[in-house]
Structures are given as C-alpha cells and as structure tokens.
Amino acid sequence: MKHIELFDLNKFPLYSVVRRTSTQHDSFKETFHAHQGMELQYIHEGKGQLLIDQRSLDIGSGTLCLFQPYQLHRLQPVIDVNNHYIRSFVLFEPSVFEPYLRSLPLLHSFFQQLCQGSLQSPVIYPLREEHDLVKVLTGYGESRVDANSEPYREDAASFLVSLLRHLRPLLSDPGRIPVLNQRPVHRAEQMMQWIERHYTEVFRLESLAAELHMSPYYVSHLFQETTGTSLSEYLKARRIRQACVLLTISDKSVTEIGESVGLGNTSYFCRTFKESKGQTPHQYRLQWKKKS
Missing domain, CATH: 1.10.10.60 (Homeodomain-like)
Incomplete structure (x- = not known):
C-alpha cells in the first residue's frame, strides 16, 4: 500500500527529513496519495502546484504545506534541467504525542485543531530560511523515532512542542494565507x-x-x-x-x-x-x- 502508508508510523511514530532533493533524473511520483500521520513540509527550492480538497494552489520556495492524516493531496513540482525540488518535512503520528501536550492546554487545543480540525489553508507563505519555524524544523536533523524508546519519544515531543509554538501564530496571520482556487473534482x-x-x-x-x-x-x-x-x-x-x-x-x-x-x-x-x-x-x- 505504498502511496497510502509510505512510512511505518506504528513502529516509528516520527520521521524527520532534511533537504530532500529531486531532480530531472529522479522518478518523482506525481500521484494523489495520503498517509497515516500529520505532515509539515517546507519547500526550500522549487515551484509547482498542490492539488488538495478540490483546490489548486501555487507552491514555491518558502512555502510550508500542512497535510492532515489521511488527507488526499497531490504535489506537482516543476522538475527539469533548470528546476529542482528541495524540501524538508516532519511526519508524525498524533496519537503518540498527544499525551505529552495535555499539561499545555492552549497548545494541546491547537494540536488537536491542526491534526483533526478544519484548517483555513493547507499552505502558509512566505517563510524565509531564517524563520524560527524553519530553523526548528531543519534543526532536528534526519531522524526516525522508535516507538519503543521512551527517551527518544520525549525528545521528539519536545521538538514538536517547539514547532507548534512557532506554527500557531502563522496560522492566524491572514497575510500568509493564499487565495484558494476551486478546480474540477478528479x-x-x-x-x-x-x-x-x-x-x-x-x-x-x-x-x-x-x-x-x-x-x-x-x-x-x-x-x-x-x-x-x-x-x-x-x-x-x-x-x-x-x-x-x-x-x-x-x-x-x-x-x-x-x-x-x-x-x-x-x-x-x-x-x-x-x-x-x-x-x-x-x-x-x-x-x-x-x-x-
């Protein structure tokens, strides 16, 4: 079930990937897909379109994409001799980290809204490389957190808390929310x-x-x-x-x-x-x- 559950979030409830690059020589999959966990993907370099919720959005360098669990989406970056697609992302299973946030009621509520609620927009921009959220996202490094390791889960939870603190004000900033264009249903x-x-x-x-x-x-x-x-x-x-x-x-x-x-x-x-x-x-x- 490759494009529905690409990552094993039951065994590894958090994946962090930094500056993954796709070029014209790669076989980038431009399919509709969904996954078990919540994903935050930052585009360092690239341009193209995101198809999600019957809408079409332009994406480019400095775009942060938010994909909720099992939300169908399709990324269509322009990849050729002159255009690469470079992104960093974190993918995590919300149910594993939700208990760590219960002592922080406001952040806990935001976390639930982010993962389960209705978001005004699935993308945020522009975010420069030096923005605190991007620094936190990329600063955690390449990681795959083992579900059976309590210390690693706690470290990952602390990382997510920091990420959420920087993300919350962005989602309430109308200047970073794009105009959404309706498109025909595929x-x-x-x-x-x-x-x-x-x-x-x-x-x-x-x-x-x-x-x-x-x-x-x-x-x-x-x-x-x-x-x-x-x-x-x-x-x-x-x-x-x-x-x-x-x-x-x-x-x-x-x-x-x-x-x-x-x-x-x-x-x-x-x-x-x-x-x-x-x-x-x-x-x-x-x-x-x-x-x-």
Missing part, C-alpha cells in the same frame, strides 16, 4: 468520496462504477494509475482508520467495531487490523488506554 476523488459514504457497507465495485457511469475495469485501472494504490487497499485503510477511532473513543466490542466499519467477520477484521497496525484491535485499545 475522478479518483469522486471514487474516494463514494467510498467515504459507503465504506461501512459491503463493497461492490459495480455500484461505484454505475454511479460514475464507467466500467468496473476502468474504475479500478484509473484509481490505481492516479493514486498508486488499489481501490481495495484504499478501502481497507479507510476502514482501519475508523476502527482505530472507535477503539479509542467507544466501549464497543471488537466484533461490533468490525461490523460498523464493514468488516463483519471478526477473525478477518482482527487479521486485517494486525496486518495494517502490527497489533490486534484488543492490543491497540490496551496500548491507547495505557498512554492515556
């Missing part, structure tokens, strides 16, 4: 919107194809070509995401949760969940309660 996005309405039901490719007036074969082919993953893998990721939410906020049994997300066979639900998250639904719930 066919793949229509498919995802259909899945959003029907993922709790038994999946029928024919029903999806009929609503879009396309053949089942073309629906599957177009989704794979556009997003880099299959409809079945995307559907599985959506169901598992909702199962994680229900395991943490409800007292429903594992069987009831499996049924409510469209995976009615309990043994299949548990097996699918473990393949995706590395642990059973029961273990996931116990781990969450321990953190809380």
Whole structure:
C-alpha cells in the first residue's frame, strides 16, 4: 500500500527529513496519495502546484504545506534541467504525542485543531530560511523515532512542542494565507468520496462504477494509475482508520467495531487490523488506554 502508508508510523511514530532533493533524473511520483500521520513540509527550492480538497494552489520556495492524516493531496513540482525540488518535512503520528501536550492546554487545543480540525489553508507563505519555524524544523536533523524508546519519544515531543509554538501564530496571520482556487473534482476523488459514504457497507465495485457511469475495469485501472494504490487497499485503510477511532473513543466490542466499519467477520477484521497496525484491535485499545 505504498502511496497510502509510505512510512511505518506504528513502529516509528516520527520521521524527520532534511533537504530532500529531486531532480530531472529522479522518478518523482506525481500521484494523489495520503498517509497515516500529520505532515509539515517546507519547500526550500522549487515551484509547482498542490492539488488538495478540490483546490489548486501555487507552491514555491518558502512555502510550508500542512497535510492532515489521511488527507488526499497531490504535489506537482516543476522538475527539469533548470528546476529542482528541495524540501524538508516532519511526519508524525498524533496519537503518540498527544499525551505529552495535555499539561499545555492552549497548545494541546491547537494540536488537536491542526491534526483533526478544519484548517483555513493547507499552505502558509512566505517563510524565509531564517524563520524560527524553519530553523526548528531543519534543526532536528534526519531522524526516525522508535516507538519503543521512551527517551527518544520525549525528545521528539519536545521538538514538536517547539514547532507548534512557532506554527500557531502563522496560522492566524491572514497575510500568509493564499487565495484558494476551486478546480474540477478528479475522478479518483469522486471514487474516494463514494467510498467515504459507503465504506461501512459491503463493497461492490459495480455500484461505484454505475454511479460514475464507467466500467468496473476502468474504475479500478484509473484509481490505481492516479493514486498508486488499489481501490481495495484504499478501502481497507479507510476502514482501519475508523476502527482505530472507535477503539479509542467507544466501549464497543471488537466484533461490533468490525461490523460498523464493514468488516463483519471478526477473525478477518482482527487479521486485517494486525496486518495494517502490527497489533490486534484488543492490543491497540490496551496500548491507547495505557498512554492515556
């Protein structure tokens, strides 16, 4: 499931990457994709477009992009002999670091809004290289934080606290929010919107194809070509995401949760969940309660 969960945030809940460069000799993937965690990406050098939430935005040097968990987006940088794409980013699993912020109520509230709420804009600019947020983002260095290491998790939490302190005033600065242009909805996005309405039901490719007036074969082919993953893998990721939410906020049994997300066979639900998250639904719930 390469373009839905590129990083294993269950094993490593935070990744920090500094000044990753793409040139015309690289095979940069210009597909719609989503990922489990929250991502902050700063563009040091480059230009192009970001397609997100049925909107098109210009991006360029000094742009900070904010991608929420499982938010579908597509970066289209111009990469040729004269144009490189250089960016730094941090990707993290919010549920792992949320407990560290509870003693800071204002920052905790901002953190929840950032990761789960409705943002006015998914991009902020212009930010110069010497801006404090950029210094913090790049100053942490290349890192992959092990979920089983408490000291490293605490260090990563401190890093995120500093990052959030510098980010909060930027999101309330209207001078850094761009004009958003509406664009036509891509066919793949229509498919995802259909899945959003029907993922709790038994999946029928024919029903999806009929609503879009396309053949089942073309629906599957177009989704794979556009997003880099299959409809079945995307559907599985959506169901598992909702199962994680229900395991943490409800007292429903594992069987009831499996049924409510469209995976009615309990043994299949548990097996699918473990393949995706590395642990059973029961273990996931116990781990969450321990953190809380």
